[in-house]
Amino acid sequence: MEAIRAEHLSKHYGEGDTLVRALTDASLVLHTGSVVALLGPSGAGKSTLVKTLGLVTLPDSGRIYMDGALVLDERGLHASVQELRRSFFGFVFQRPNLVPFLSAQKNVELACEIGGTPKRRARELLEWLDVGHRASAMPDTLSGGEQQRVAIARALANKPRLLLADEPTAALDKERGRAVMELFRRVAREQGAAVLVVTHDHRTLDVFDELHEMEDGRLGPAHAA
Ligand SMILES: Nc1ncnc2c1ncn2[C@@H]1O[C@H](COP(=O)(O)OP(=O)(O)O)[C@@H](O)[C@H]1O
Ligand SMILES: [Mg+2]
Incomplete structure (x- = not known):
């Protein structure tokens, strides 16, 4: 299609x-x-x-x-x-640009809210992208690769x-x-x-x-x- x-x-x-x-x-x-x-x-x-x-x-x-x-x-x-x-659309850039004062999961939940999908999708996406274990971590404690996975989860929040x-x-x-x-x-x-x-x-x-x-x-x- x-x-x-x-x-x-x-x-x-x-x-x-x-x-x-x-x-x-x-x-x-x-x-x-x-x-x-x-x-x-x-x-x-x-x-x-x-x-x-x-x-x-x-x-x-x-x-x-x-x-x-x-x-x-x-x-x-x-x-x-x-x-x-x-x-x-979903967008991913070179820099993850996560909201620094929100946990990984909250960053994705925010995007779910804006995109009109249920909040539970945030956790599901983080699990699916193999960063579910980092869901409660703040962005500055994540590695670059983990941050980019969270940014991808955020970009997928709105399907x-x-x-x-x-x-x-x-x-x-x-x-x-x-x-x-x-x-x-x-x-x-x-x-x-x-x-x-x-x-x-x-x-x-x-x-x-x-x-x-x-x-x-x-x-x-x-x-x-
Ligand atoms: N906002 C802008 N104002 C003026 N020139 C721009 C602007 N954005 C990009 N350009 C110019 O357009 C051309 C293509 O840029 P860009 O699309 O960023 O290329 P790439 O992503 O392949 O590096 C370049 O010459 C760049 O300098
Ligand atoms: Mg470019």
Whole structure:
């Protein structure tokens, strides 16, 4: 099933001498149950694509369909971004950015509340992500890998149809990074989501169903990794 279909997305920043074409005619389809990597050098436009798919920034042109419904075209938005944020997307970033004065479980419970899912889902997700034993710990007492698992649990609180992860393992060592990448695969298979992961780590590409690569704002199939 198509979770999201993006057609001919373009996005620029600045103007004149400072004009940057961050995204040029990018098209991409992400299917429920599949985990897809987005590769490419720094400045290629990966974060811009992720933010555009997540409706954090709007493209200059192009169309986006979610679950088959037209959400965005040249005439603008056809759905409530707030409602889609609440129910369609999950985001994971390089830094976990947990609320520092709330326990791991409370961090996820807060997201359940916002996402309209029962609070008990928080504990279930932490168990499912193998950090249930750290549920009552405060963020600053967790390892980087544990914090990122809690951040993934938080991103899954609202049962997202699309999980967008922008360099989620960049701050982790090799082994912990790999473990987190394998979790994204499990998320796709077992949580009914499509998962897009921006990564520089060529050692974990075997985890993914598809590889795409960006260069100078253009998106294409990845070259042999
Ligand atoms: N808010 C912004 N204002 C101006 N330029 C930006 C902004 N965000 C990104 N850019 C530029 O757009 C290009 C693509 O950036 P980005 O999408 O962050 O690439 P990547 O994630 O692949 O490193 C870069 O040249 C970057 O400097
Ligand atoms: Mg980036």
